[in-house]
Amino acid sequence: MLDEKVAGRLPVLGESMPSLEVKENAVTVGRDELPALLRALKEDPELAFNYLTNLTATDLGDRITVVYHLVSFIYGYQLTVGCDIPRDDPRIPSVMEIYRGADWQERETYDLLGVIFEGRDLARILLHDGFEGYPLRKDFTWAGGRD
Amino acid sequence: MITGTDLRDRLEHDIKTDRYVLNMGPQHPATHGVFRVVLTLDGEVIVNAEAVCGYLHRGIEKLAEARTYTQVIPYTDRMDYLAAMLNNLGYVQTLEKMMGVEVPERAEYIRVICAELTRIASHLISVGTYSIEIGGITGFFYCLRDREKILDLIEMISGSRMTVSYMRVGGVSEDLPAEFLPQVKKLMKELPAAFDEYDGLITGNEIFQARTKFVGVLNPETAINYSASGPMLRASGVNWDLRKARPYSVYDRFDFEVPLGRNGDCFDRFRMRILEMRQSVRIIEQALEGLPEGPFMGKAPKVIKPPVGEMYHEIEGARGILGYYLVSDGSPKPYRMHVRRPSFINLGLLSELCRGWKLADVVAILGSVDIVLGEVDC
Amino acid sequence: MGDRIFIEFGNYLSGLLALAGAPLLLNQVILMIVKIVGALLFILLNLMFIIWLERRLAGWFQARVGPNRVGPKGLLQALADVGKLISKEIIIPGAVDKVIFLLAPVLIFVPSLVLFAVVPFGRGMIPVDLNLGIFFFFAIGSLSIVVFFMGGWASANKYSLIGSMRAVAQMVSYEIPMVLSVLGVVMITGSLKMSSVIASQTQVWNIFTQPVAFLIYFAASVAEVNRTPFDVVEGESEIVAGPMTEYGGMAFAMWYMAEYTNVILVSAFAVTLFLGGWLAPFGWTFLPSWVWFVLKLYLLIFLHMWVRWTYPRIRVDQLMSFGWKVLVPLSLANVFVTGFGMYVFRGIGW
């Protein structure tokens, strides 16, 4: 559930962002406006989402949703920001400039789901560099092993 | 006449020094498992440290997609294998939140007792291995000696020492055995004396302090920006313990403090763990006192099928914020599971912390981050 | 009564040889060989015992039991270890400088063994009572630095190289406070001869007249033998095993045993210089002098082990600044105070 104050404040911040949608328990935004939204959320004195706790993505078959879980240490708010990107063009701007903690998490998401975070160096982090394919995509099949 | 500054200038310009690359790991005594740091060194000074992980990657997130929700529980044990109970707790709580399952009081108390026991066990390993990394081997054995008593208790409850698979959606798999309560009470009496012993042997030692104080300083802004969590964040003075900030389970009923550090150096990060263990003992004592009678398992459906949707839930793990992100498509198997592993994200700070310090400090800093490779690589 | 047992044995042997008509020179050579073999036996037996003792004490300090399977109370553990290590292959990595790589573990023993020639084991039981005994000790003792560097350099491994660099820096720096601390003793004794050092302690041991010197000597000697808290050379959590990283099998065992030989050696010198050597305390002469020597030796060795299994490791730059900024000035001050005190006491006619 969104905190009332957050829900009230979001439309104000999102005035210049037509793709921002406030849902019941999350907000979604287009990828072009994602960095602007996160920066606004972080710098807004009334919300101050200064901590990116989690960053991950899900392959939904037709699209990939990248989710950012933000926390405000000052007010204790939580917010989930989702961003849908097309599966055949999985590019999204990197938020490393805003939250340095996104560094390894973006690399992990790239590694396992093939989401390309633009504006930074991306290298595989968990799998070896020569690995082909992105294992957490639903069409990935693993030959060999028990599963 | 040559002055000191002249000499330094000459040394810097006339004497040509070369940097070299030292590959630390994946087989190295101080890397807590299979983990590699590629160090670029100038003499013994770190110019750059690049962490390379993934040697223990088993693809638990992918494996979970092929298993039912209950069958994932044993896999969560194997992420942070030193604090398996906490991993279980985070996972089942996420599912409970998704499905709206009520957990009986007794089960909540049992969960808190188990979680805090595991936290102590995990911190004991951290304290002990840190002592080894600084060079004092004896401290490690004292910690393991006392951890053994906790593992015996956990084994008594769940049948396994480390990979417990104890918690279930709606409660726990079995009630506490009768002989557990007197033993845990006895242990809680003994533990503070053991912590004093570590303080005397390790914390109070001047050599130890010389090695760790003001080494690898992490200021609060950087810690927050890098998404550090757990003892590492609190050592920098940021008061963020989910047990207090956003109480889950029955943590709001207990009286405990959140220890905070001042300098954010290795020494503070180390001391946080001993202080947290003392608080955990307090929590367990209160939980034992308030342990209600009743069922240990709530009304949870036999086949777990959460409604379509997603859920992200966090608890305070032993190493920081442990979050589970679950996406359900209404089937008995998770559509997507992602785990926010605290040591993975904390480890992202390593190269930032190491730069400019000596080779020996890399070990001190890495130890103070306290990673478990099973969790980093997942 | 057992005090002169070894000397009597020597006299008996030489008498036997004289009886057999051996010329004097041959007589002396054989006697010397017997003395050397005796010293070697002493070292080897003690080595075995000390390796067991170290592991056993480490166990006891660490809430464990330590080795207790091989032989009674595990006493033969060292034999089993050596047996295992001998049967292992000495792996020579491709890039190493073979000759130096294999020479180093052999040479590491030489300085330590040579130095046992000047150790007074008991009353009249000193293999060679050199006029410059103490000087000899420091001169030969510092040679092992070269060997450490040989091993580390030849291994062609960065960990080994860092370890040997540290070894050189550390041993050179700690040689100085060690020498300076002993200088106080030499000033009081007025001689560099081992037997006169002991003779000067019949009234009062040097540890009471030179307590600071003893502490400095002890700290420096721990650093000289590369043991915790000054074990930055091996520093297993940082540089794996320092110069020994690439060694295996018996070559490793040589390094390992050399370390313990050095522990015996520096402790033996500390006993001689500060604890009155083989002199019995409080006139308790019911035990032979060489038993007293061994007892004092083991007291110091125990101290070495106790310190090792309690303290963490100091960092390499801290080690250097401790050596140069604390120990060296302190030992210089000690020399000064000793000299001043000697003048004062001589002035009041002691």
Next chain:
Amino acid sequence: MFGKGLATGLEITLKELFTPKVTIQYPEERAPLPARFHGRFTLDKEACIACGLCQNACPNRVINCVRTKVDKKNVLTGYHMDIQYCLFCGLCVEACPKGALRFSQDFEMACYHRENVPLVLLAEGDRPACDVSAAGGKEVKAGD
């Protein structure tokens, strides 16, 4: 004061030197195991109703129970566990409705040959399976 911590450390280790040790000399002495210990599995063949719940509960597909249908009733004719893949999580034991599958206290499962690793709790032929099939039984494939 500098040195106080050093002295305290020495004091603590010296005290430990004289404290009785807690080590258990394993092959001769054995630590008491709790009742719930997760050791080797045992199967009560008479109690087993061959329902296959354990097989379904297993997260790692360790269990293979071979069932034969006799008079519309499943009879267990074989029970194999690929124990090298077992996580010892206890979900199978928990799933057993009759309490037939249990943990024992035996934890010494190391063996010299790889082929001895899989745990056979009921080998085909141990039970009069031939009698069963003679009576018109049909083998049911695992997992059906």
